[in-house]
Amino acid sequence: xxxxxxxxxxxxxxxxxxxxxxxxxxxxxxxxxxxxxxxxxxxxxxxxxxxxxxxxxxxxxxxxxxxxxxxxxxxxxxxxxxxxxxxxxxxxxxxxxxxxxxxxxxxxxxxxxxxxxxxxxxxxxxxxxxxxxxxxxxxxxxxxxxxxxxxxxxxxxxxxxxxxxxxxxxxxxxxxxxxxxxxxxxxxxxxxxxxxxxxxxxxxxxxxxxxxxxxxxxxxxxxxxxxxxxxxxxxxxxxxxxxxxxxxxxxxxxxxxxxxxxxxxxxxxxxxxxxxxxxxxxxxxxxxxxxxxxxxxxxx
Amino acid sequence: xxxxxxxxxxxxxxxxxxxxxxxxxxxxxxxxxxxxxxxxxxxxxxxxxxxxxxxxxxxxxxxxxxxxxxxxxxxxxxxxxxxxxxxxxxxxxxxxxxxxxxxxxxxxxxxxxxxxxxxxxxxxxxxxxxxxxxxxxxxxxxxxxxxxxxxxxxxxxxxxxxxxxxxxxxxxxxxxxxxxxxxxxxxxxxxxxxxxxxxxxxxxxxxxxxxxxxxxxxxxxxxxxxxxxxxxxxxxxxxxxxxxxxxxxxxxxxxxxxxxxxxxxxxxxxxxxxxxxxxxxxxxxxxxxxxxxxxxxxxxxxxxxxxxxxxxxxxxxxxxxxxxxxxxxxxxxxx
Numbered sequence: 321x322x323x324x325x326x327x328x329x330x331x332x333x334x335x336x337x338x339x340x341x342x343x344x345x346x347x348x349x350x351x352x353x354x355x356x357x358x359x360x361x362x363x364x365x366x367x368x369x370x371x372x373x374x375x376x377x378x379x380x381x382x383x384x385x386x387x388x389x390x391x392x393x394x395x396x397x398x399x400x401x402x403x404x405x406x407x408x409x410x411x412x413x414x415x416x417x418x419x420x421x422x423x424x425x426x427x428x429x430x431x432x433x434x435x436x437x438x439x440x441x442x443x444x445x446x447x448x449x450x451x452x453x454x455x456x457x458x459x460x461x462x463x464x465x466x467x468x469x470x471x472x473x474x475x476x477x478x479x480x481x482x483x484x485x486x487x488x489x490x491x492x493x494x495x496x497x498x499x500x501x502x503x504x505x506x507x508x509x510x511x512x513x514x515x516x517x518x519x520x521x522x523x524x525x526x527x528x529x530x531x532x533x534x535x536x537x538x539x540x541x542x543x544x545x546x547x548x549x550x551x552x553x554x555x556x557x558x559x560x561x562x563x564x565x566x567x568x569x570x571x572x573x574x575x576x577x578x579x580x581x582x583x584x585x586x587x588x589x590x591x592x593x594x595x596x597x598x599x600x601x602x603x604x605x606x607x608x609x610x611x612x613x614x615x616x617x618x619x620x
Numbered sequence: 621x622x623x624x625x626x627x628x629x630x631x632x633x634x635x636x637x638x639x640x641x642x643x644x645x646x647x648x649x650x651x652x653x654x655x656x657x658x659x660x661x662x663x664x665x666x667x668x669x670x671x672x673x674x675x676x677x678x679x680x681x682x683x684x685x686x687x688x689x690x691x692x693x694x695x696x697x698x699x700x701x702x703x704x705x706x707x708x709x710x711x712x713x714x715x716x717x718x719x720x721x722x723x724x725x726x727x728x729x730x731x732x733x734x735x736x737x738x739x740x741x742x743x744x745x746x747x748x749x750x751x752x753x754x755x756x757x758x759x760x761x762x763x764x765x766x767x768x769x770x771x772x773x774x775x776x777x778x779x780x781x782x783x784x785x786x787x788x789x790x791x792x793x794x795x796x797x798x799x800x801x802x803x804x805x806x807x808x809x810x811x812x813x814x815x816x817x818x819x820x821x822x823x824x825x826x827x828x829x830x831x832x833x834x835x836x837x838x839x840x841x842x843x844x845x846x847x848x849x850x851x852x853x854x855x856x857x858x859x860x861x862x863x864x865x866x867x868x869x870x871x872x873x874x875x876x877x878x879x880x881x882x883x884x885x886x887x888x889x890x891x892x893x894x895x896x897x898x899x900x901x902x903x904x905x906x907x908x909x910x911x912x913x914x915x916x917x918x919x920x921x922x923x924x925x926x927x928x929x930x931x932x933x934x935x936x937x938x939x940x941x942x943x944x945x946x947x948x949x950x951x952x953x954x955x
Binding site: 350455456458459462463464465466467468470471474475477547551554555558559560561571574578581582585588589591592595596599600603604607 | 635641650651758889892896923927
């Protein structure tokens, strides 16, 4: 008996945990569909130069506002039609996936990193450190996110990089709060005291002992923030404060298409549909992750 | 209860000061010299520069400028617009009712549809209604509303020609503003067709603005109901032989509403962000569009004070939500 219960290698444990995670995740059909769509988006973004039929910024002067191929006047070489300056819609949409994924990854990475550090400090040390950090986070949360992002972009200047920084700053408090709450719950547990007695320093306690046990809610929040980042950056692009033309960012494409809404439905419909589908896929995934990572739901 | 309210109010003071600090820093963080920014492209002579600088207090140390700024705020002086030269507060107050009207109608739409949908979805868990409505809610939740607004314009204004594309009321009608709310003012004016025109202008923007809150409220109501339906007291009520309507209406819904009311209240921030986009698409003359226009016109005093006012309002509404929460849920109050 005793010889079977001992010694499971770390990688085996990890494999088991992954298996268990996948078991719960795959119970949620929507989440699996969302995951599949997300993988497809990643593939589109990576292989865009191979898949896209045209250069996304090349203007075909003989093909302005060509409708999709199934409509009268459509041309087979432009499957989803062209925009007002003759650029291929399909190619621009495919390249647009690069922007959305890039924005999502960068925003979440910055917000997560900043939020984790601030939340760890606040939760671990408590006292005035906690008060100062959390009051600053409260102030950021008091502003409607898009408004604050807009104002930050006004300070930093319009453009994709600044838009990403602005959105990341706005999202950071959510991560800081979650981390703080989780750290405060874990701090008093025995394993932390044990590690401290064994001589672990503050840095080790914070990052190696406590943090790994606080990750579940952060992962779920990161997924949700990813989809919000895609939405908000598209909104900034739409308002002319995000990625600048001729970038094939979906929100920016919509902004350029606005004046043609009553003449050429396809220039408006497709970029928005692309945003909706990606955000929906990521949100579906987020729901599944929450189900799989929340121990309360698992038991029931 | 009074202690609860006071503690909440005290808690707000540092945040409020933080907001003023953010608004104060805004103009000073802008790249370039604020005086030159205000002077515009023509530039100024050195004497005039010194004069404007002294007038705006930029020659004093920063901390002194901040306290002067706070003092001005206390007196209701929020500065003047560079473009229109009017006091920012007056501009804000003139446009604010338009946004409130839009937001109130939106939150009514979202609540009136969202709560019943969530309740029915929870009671009939797993049914086709549950599946369809929750799929719909997830789509609504993921919706880029600026695109959704454009789609509705294409369909209802372009193809069907049912609704106007922009503005608050047709130019045919003119009447004095009494309340600032077009729906009410048009009724008071008694002009034939005015109310219909106001309603026609309001319907698409408010539907667009209601979309995300509606989705959130429906999802939240469903999960709150599901949680409550599993509680012992609901089982007891059922076991006593009460009718389903009574069990749901009296025992379950009341308790399920506590988190839902918080959710509804917390949508105010979402609505303010949504108003920026919705008002831009529909040329709705409210504070969202005012902020966007001011940012693009580089009318920085307006941006600064608008930021402050909007954050202040969101904070006060959140406080009211907190207080209501304490009122309907005694457990919170006595913690």
